[in-house]
Amino acid sequence: MAQQERAVRTRRAVLEAAAAVFAERGYAAATIVEIHSRAKVTKGALYFHFDSKAALAQGVLEAQISTEYRLPRELKLQEWVDAGMTLAARLPREPMLLAGVRLSADLQGRSIFGSAWPAWTELTTCFLAEAKARGEVLPHVVPERTAEVFLGAWIGVQFVSQAVSAWADLELRMSELFDHVLPAIAAPAVLVRLNTSPDRGSRVLAEAAAAAEAGAGPGAGV
Amino acid sequence: MAQQERAVRTRRAVLEAAAAVFAERGYAAATIVEIHSRAKVTKGALYFHFDSKAALAQGVLEAQISTEYRLPRELKLQEWVDAGMTLAARLPREPMLLAGVRLSADLQGRSIFGSAWPAWTELTTCFLAEAKARGEVLPHVVPERTAEVFLGAWIGVQFVSQAVSAWADLELRMSELFDHVLPAIAAPAVLVRLNTSPDRGSRVLAEAAAAAEAGAGPGAGV
Numbered sequence: 001m002a003q004q005e006r007a008v009r010t011r012r013a014v015l016e017a018a019a020a021v022f023a024e025r026g027y028a029a030a031t032i033v034e035i036h037s038r039a040k041v042t043k044g045a046l047y048f049h050f051d052s053k054a055a056l057a058q059g060v061l062e063a064q065i066s067t068e069y070r071l072p073r074e075l076k077l078q079e080w081v082d083a084g085m086t087l088a089a090r091l092p093r094e095p096m097l098l099a100g101v102r103l104s105a106d107l108q109g110r111s112i113f114g115s116a117w118p119a120w121t122e123l124t125t126c127f128l129a130e131a132k133a134r135g136e137v138l139p140h141v142v143p144e145r146t147a148e149v150f151l152g153a154w155i156g157v158q159f160v161s162q163a164v165s166a167w168a169d170l171e172l173r174m175s176e177l178f179d180h181v182l183p184a185i186a187a188p189a190v191l192v193r194l195n196t197s198p199d200r201g202s203r204v205l206a207e208a209a210a211a212a213e214a215g216a217g218p219g220a221g222v
Numbered sequence: 223m224a225q226q227e228r229a230v231r232t233r234r235a236v237l238e239a240a241a242a243v244f245a246e247r248g249y250a251a252a253t254i255v256e257i258h259s260r261a262k263v264t265k266g267a268l269y270f271h272f273d274s275k276a277a278l279a280q281g282v283l284e285a286q287i288s289t290e291y292r293l294p295r296e297l298k299l300q301e302w303v304d305a306g307m308t309l310a311a312r313l314p315r316e317p318m319l320l321a322g323v324r325l326s327a328d329l330q331g332r333s334i335f336g337s338a339w340p341a342w343t344e345l346t347t348c349f350l351a352e353a354k355a356r357g358e359v360l361p362h363v364v365p366e367r368t369a370e371v372f373l374g375a376w377i378g379v380q381f382v383s384q385a386v387s388a389w390a391d392l393e394l395r396m397s398e399l400f401d402h403v404l405p406a407i408a409a410p411a412v413l414v415r416l417n418t419s420p421d422r423g424s425r426v427l428a429e430a431a432a433a434a435e436a437g438a439g440p441g442a443g444v
Binding site: 107110117149151152154155158159162176177181182 | 327329332337339367368370371372373374375376377378379380381382383384385395398399401402403404405406407
C-alpha cells in the first residue's frame with residue numbers, strides 16, 4: 001500500500017516536471033534527462049511510468065481537465081462561466097495548464113501526442129447541453145458549434161494576452177469574451193443574472209478552497 | 223518613369239517572395255538568399271529596397287490591410303462583417319496574409335519587426351465607432367474593447383481552422399464567430415439585417431472583381 005502510494009507520488013512528480021519543461025521549452029526542445037532530473041527521480045523510475053516523451057505529453061494533456069474547482073450553481077451557464085474564469089485565474093501560475101495550452105497548439109507535435117482541444121470542447125458542450133435542457137440557452141443554439149467557436153476564441157484571447165501582457169490581463173480578457181458571447185446564447189432572463197466579472201475566477205477558487213478546508217467538500221454556493 | 227515603375231515592380235516581387243518564405247518557414251528559418259532567388263532578383267536589388275530581414279518582415283506586415291475589396295454598404299456593421307469574411311476567403315490562398323498571421327504570432331520576433339495586430343484592431347475600432355455613431359451598435363459597446371476581443375477570437379478561430387482543416391473550414395468558422403459576437407453589440411433592428419453566411423466573403427470578392435472589370439470602381443452594392 002505504501003509502495004503504491006509512492007508510485008502514485010512519483011508519477012505525479014514526473015508529470016509535473018514534464019509539464020514545467022514542456023511549458024518552458026515546447027515539446028521538440030524538451031528532453032527526458034531534464035524532466036527526470038527536475039522531478040528528482042531516476043531515469044528508470046520515469047520510464048516505469050512513461051515509456052517515451054510522447055507518453056509524457058499525453059499524460060500532461062490527460063491531466064488538463066480537473067473538477068476540483070467546480071462548485072454547483074443554480075444556473076448551469078454560471079458553472080460554465082466559472083469553469084472558464086477559474087481556468088483564466090489558474091493558467092498563468094500552473095505549469096500543467098500552460099503545458100496543455102502549448103502542447104495542444106503544437107501543429108507538428110499534435111499528430112504524435114494529441115491535443116486537449118477535444119476534451120475542452122466536450123466539456124463546454126456538456127455545460128451548454130445541460131443549460132439548454134434547463135431552458136437557460138436560446139433554442140437555436142447548437143452546443144457543439146458554440147463549443148467550437150468558444151474553443152477558438154479562448155485559444156486566441158489567451159494567446160494575445162500572453163503576447164501583450166504575459167497573461168497579466170487574461171482574466172479581464174476572458175471576462176470580456178464571455179460578455180461578447182453570452183448574449184448570443186443565453187436566454188435574456190438568465191443573461192442578466194450571470195456574473196462574468198474579471199475577479200470571478202479568483203473568488204470561486206477562494207470559495208472552493210474555503211469549502212475544502214471546512215472539510216465540507218464543494219457546497220452549493222451562489 | 224519606366225525606371226520608377228520597374229523599381230515598384232521589383233519591390234513588390236521581393237515582398238511577395240518574402241511573404242511566401244515567411245508563411246512557409248517562419249521568420250527565424252527564412253533566409254535572404256531564398257527570398258531574392260524566389261523573387262528572381264539580385265541580392266543587390268533586394269537590399270536596395272530592404273536593408274535587412276527585419277525590414278522585409280515589416281514590409282510584409284505593412285502590406286496587410288488592403289482596401290481593394292471594401293465595398294460601401296448601407297450598414298457599417300455589414301462592411302465590418304464583409305472585411306472579416308473576405309479576409310477568411312482570401313487568407314488560405316494569399317501568402318501575404320498567411321505571412322502576416324504567422325509573423326504577428328511570432329512571440330520572439332515581434333519585438334524585432336512588430337505585428338499587424340494593432341492595425342487590425344484599429345480597423346475594427348474604426349468600423350465599430352462609425353457604426354456606433356450611426357446608431358447601429360448598442361450604446362454600452364466600447365469599440366476599442368470589442369476590437370480587442372474580436373482580434374483574439376479571430377486569431378484563435380483561424381488557428382484552430384488551420385490545425386484541424388488546413389483552413390478549409392475557415393469561412394464557416396468565421397461566419398459562426400460573427401453569429402456569436404454580433405448579438406452582443408448590434409442593435410436588434412440591425413442584427414436581423416446582417417448577412418454573415420459562410421459564402422459571404424467569396425460573394426463580396428466576386429462582386430468587387432465584377433465592379434473592377436466593369437471599370438466602374440467599387441459601387442454601392444447591398
